[in-house]
Structures are given as structure tokens and as C-alpha cells.
Amino acid sequence: xxxxxxxxxxxxxxxxxxxxxxxxxxxxxxxxxxxxxxxxxxxxxxxxxxxxxxxxxxxxxxxxxxxxxxxxxxxxxxxxxxxxxxxxxxxxxxxxxxxxxxxxxxxxxxxxxxxxxxxxxxxxxxxxxxxxxxxxxxxxxxxxxxxxxxxxxxxxxxxxxxxxxxxxxxxxxxxxxxxxxxxxxxxxxxxxxxxxxxxxxxxxxxxxxxxxxxxxxxxxxxxxxxxxxxxxxxxxxxxxxxxxxxxxxxxxxxxxxxxxxxxxxxxxxxxxxxx
Ligand code: C2E
Ligand code: MG
Ligand code: MG
Ligand code: MG
Numbered sequence: 038x039x040x041x042x043x044x045x046x047x048x049x050x051x052x053x054x055x056x057x058x059x060x061x062x063x064x065x066x067x068x069x070x071x072x073x074x075x076x077x078x079x080x081x082x083x084x085x086x087x088x089x090x091x092x093x094x095x096x097x098x099x100x101x102x103x104x105x106x107x108x109x110x111x112x113x114x115x116x117x118x119x120x121x122x123x124x125x126x127x128x129x130x131x132x133x134x135x136x137x138x139x140x141x142x143x144x145x146x147x148x149x150x151x152x153x154x155x156x157x158x159x160x161x162x163x164x165x166x167x168x169x170x171x172x173x174x175x176x177x178x179x180x181x182x183x184x185x186x187x188x189x190x191x192x193x194x195x196x197x198x199x200x201x202x203x204x205x206x207x208x209x210x211x212x213x214x215x216x217x218x219x220x221x222x223x224x225x226x227x228x229x230x231x232x233x234x235x236x237x238x239x240x241x242x243x244x245x246x247x248x249x250x251x252x253x254x255x256x257x258x259x260x261x262x263x264x265x266x267x268x269x270x271x272x273x274x275x276x277x278x279x280x281x282x283x284x285x286x287x288x289x290x291x292x293x294x295x296x297x298x299x300x301x302x303x304x305x306x307x308x309x310x311x312x
Contacts, residue, residue, distance in 0.1 A: 060112075061116055063104070063105065064105065064108065064112065064113050064116045065116055065120055065122070067102050067104060067105060068100070068113055068116065068117060068120075068122060068126075069122060071100055071102065071126075072125060072126065072129050076100055076101050076102055076103075077098060077099070077100055077126065077129055077130075078098070078099045078100070078101060078303065079096045079097070079098060079099070079130065079133050079134065079137070079304070080096070080097045080098075080099050080301035080302055080303055081094035081095070081096055081097070081137075081152070081301060081302060081303075081304060081307045082094060082095045082097060082294055082299060082300065082301035082302070083294070083298065083299050083302075083307065083310060084153075084272055084292050084293065084294045085292065085293045085294070085298050086291060086292055086293075087286055087291060089298075090312070091150065091310065091312050092149075092150065092151065092292065093150045093151030093152060093153065093185070094150060094151070094152055094153070094307065095152075095153040095155075095187070095294065095301075096130060096133075096134045096137075096152050096153065096154050096155070097110065097155070097301045098110050098114070098126070098130055098155075100113055114126075114157070118157055118158075118159060121159065123157045123159050123160065124159060124160060124163065127156065127157055127159075127160040128169065128173075130154055130155075131154055131169070131170065131173045132173050132176075132177075134152045134154050134184070135173045135174060135176065135177040135179045135184070136177050137152060137304070138150075138152055138177065138179045138183045138184065139177035139178060139179060142178070142179075142180075146312040147312055150183070150312075151182075151183050151184070151185050151213075152183065152184060152185065153185035153186070153187050153215060154184065154185070154186055154187065155187045155217065156186050156187060156188050156192075157192075158191075158192040158195070161188060161192060161200055161203065161204075162195070162196055162199070162200065166203050167203050167206045167207055170184075170186075170207055170212060171207075171210065174212075180211065181207075181210045181211030181212045182211045182212075182213065184212050184213070185212075185213045185214065185215055185235075185236070186207070186212060186213070186214050186215070187214075187215045187216075187217040187238070188204075188214060188215070188216065188217065189216070189217045189218050189222060190216060190218075190219070190221075190222025190223070191222050193228070193232070201231065201232065201233065204232070204233045204234075205233045208233040208235075213235040213236065214232075214233060214234040214235055214236070215234065215235065215236035215237070215238050215272070216229075216232070216234050216236070216237050216238065217238045218238065218240040218241075218274075219237040219238055219239055219240055219260065220239060220240045220242075220243055220256060220260060221240045221242065226263070229263070229267060229269075230267065234269065235269060235270060236269060236270040236271065236272060236292075237260060237263075237264050237269050237270070237271050237272070238271075238272045238273075238274050238294075239257060239260050239271060239272070239273045239274060239290075240274060240275075241274040241275025241295075242275075243256050243257050243260075244257070244273050244274060244275045244276055244277075244281055244285070244295070245275060245277070247281060247284060248278075248280055248281060248284065254284075257273075257285075257288065257290075258288055261288055261289055261290055265289070270291060270292065271290050271291060271292065272291075272292040272293070272294055273285050273290050273292070273293050273294065273295070274294050274295065275294070275295045275296075276293045276294065276295030276296075276297050276298065277295055277296050277297050278297060279297065281295075281297070282297055
């Protein structure tokens with residue numbers, strides 16, 4: 038865009054844009070060192086079944102930087118993705134989650150818990166993604182069934198055949214896949230039958246509006262019935278009220294995640310919850 042404007046043309050100073058640009062640079066400059074400086078932290082948000090027992094957790098990254106403070110993932114993951122640095126961060130997340138699973142293996146109350154790890158498109162498209170995941174599983178002796186990988190529909194637009202092939206290989210050894218933020222993308226539904234996935238995560242926006250919007254109620258019910266026909270599990274994301282929870286239970290949803298049950302927690306606090 039700036040090229041199109043020409044070299045000698047006056048560009049107007051846009052303080053907001055400038056702020057965003059500075060922030061992006063600041064973020065990237067600091068982010069490069071975040072793993073070495075041990076500033077990355079995994080929080081875990083429990084996922085519950087209808088009996089209110091924890092069946093697993095989702096690992097959600099946090100970055101605690103001395104200059105920038107606690108930076109939420111929505112602010113630094115996109116920066117990391119643009120700069121390819123997501124491969125380093127993604128690997129750290131995978132290893133940290135597998136190490137946690139290894140610790141839970143000898144903990145009777147938690148040995149059956151899964152950890153769901155969010156995966157970026159660039160990670161999934163790496164030629165050696167299958168090796169990267171199997172190496173982590175082997176290193177920490179994790180049964181593949183304990184690991185879930187969360188991907189989004191938007192990741193299935195480029196390089197689809199290779200992506201599905203990699204997913205299928207991992208699934209053969211037992212790793213499971215969830216389709217995150219389901220309902221917000223625009224992939225055709227016929228796609229679902231071709232994807233080696235196990236779980237749909239109903240996007241929080243539908244859960245949020247479900248009680249007040251007939252349309253969103255219809256979407257949630259449609260997702261649940263689609264999932265039942267395709268034999269997929271469903272997790273409802275962003276459950277914040279008892280009313281939403283009651284509706285989801287009555288509609289047959291099996292798994293729940295949201296602030297009503299628990300926020301994402303640092304590991305010490307997660308372990309204080311009733312399992
Ligand atoms: P996501 O994977 O869809 O994760 C769910 C987000 O919803 C999390 O935000 C979680 O804290 C939030 N959430 C859970 N329950 C509720 C609720 O009841 N109400 C509301 N308002 N929010 C709720 P978070 O932790 O800020 O993460 C945002 C996004 O950043 C994630 O969305 C995911 O796309 C990305 N992300 C997080 N960790 C990682 C990671 O390790 N790797 C990658 N590639 N992306 C990550
Ligand atoms: Mg997720
Ligand atoms: Mg989500
Ligand atoms: Mg999301």
C-alpha cells in the first residue's frame with residue numbers, strides 16, 4: 038500500500054496505526070527471547086462431562102514479559118505466526134503439554150485426563166509435523182490417546198491433501214483432533230465427513246447468544262445433531278451461565294468448557310480443583 042502511494046507523497050500520520058506497528062515490533066523483538074527467558078506459561082482450562090467430572094483440559098498459552106506485562110495470546114500468536122516464530126512456540130507448547138501428561142500418568146485421579154493443544158496452520162503444514170508430534174509423545178512416554186490437537190476450519194484451505202494425510206497418520210497412532218471454533222468458518226459441511234476428526238467445539242459466540250437468539254439456538258441444535266450422526270464428540274466453549282449449561286445438557290451436549298465451570302488456570306490452581 039505504501040508503495041502504491043509513491044515515494045514523495047505525503048502520508049498522514051495515523052496514531053492508531055503507528056501504535057499498532059510499534060506494538061507489533063515490540064512484541065516480536067521480545068517474543069523471540071520468550072522461550073529462552075522462560076516467560077511462556079501454559080494455563081489449563083478444564084473440560085467437564087455431564088456428571089461434572091473433568092475429562093481433560095485445554096492448554097492455553099500465556100506470555101509474561103517484563104516490559105509488556107501479561108500479553109494475551111490473541112495479541113502475540115498472530116505476530117508469531119507472521120514471523121514463523123510460531124514453530125518454536127508451538128513446539129514449546131507441545132513439549133510442555135506432553136511433559137504434563139507424563140506427570141499425570143502416575144496420578145490416579147488424572148491419568149485419564151487429556152490435554153488439547155492449539156495448533157497453528159504453519160505447524161500443521163510443516164513437512165515433518167508427524168515426526169515432531171511423535172517425537173514429543175515418545176520423549177515423555179505419552180499414550181497418543183491423551184493428546185488432542187485443536188485445529189480450525191480456516192486451516193483446511195491450503196495444502197488440504199497433505200494436511201489431511203498428516204492428520205490421518207497421527208490419528209492412526211491414536212492422536213485425536215478437534216475442530217475448534219466450529220461454525221464460524223465457511224468450509225462446506227460435506228468436508229466434515231472427509232476429515233479425520235473426533236470432536237467439534239461449538240464456538241463461544243453461539244453459546245453466548247443461544248438463550249436470546251432463536252437462530253443461535255437452531256445452530257447449536259444443528260451442530261449437536263450433525264455431530265451425533267457423524268459420531269463426533271461435542272464440546273461447548275464459553276459456557277458462562279447456569280442457564281446455558283442447562284440448555285446444553287437438555288440438548289444432549291456431552292462436554293463443557295467455560296468460565297461457569299472454571300477459567301483457564303495455572304497448573305498449581307488446576308490441581309486444587311476436584312477432579
Ligand atoms: P481458543 O482455542 O478458541 O480458546 C478458547 C478461548 O476462550 C481462550 O482464550 C479461553 O480463555 C476463552 N474462554 C474460555 N471460556 C470462556 C468463557 O466462558 N467466556 C469467555 N469470554 N472466554 C472463554 P485465550 O486463552 O485468550 O486464547 C485465545 C486464543 O488464542 C485461543 O482460542 C487460541 O486460538 C489461541 N491460543 C491459545 N493458546 C495457544 C497456543 O498454545 N497455540 C496457538 N497456536 N494458539 C493458541
Ligand atoms: Mg482451542
Ligand atoms: Mg475455540
Ligand atoms: Mg478461538
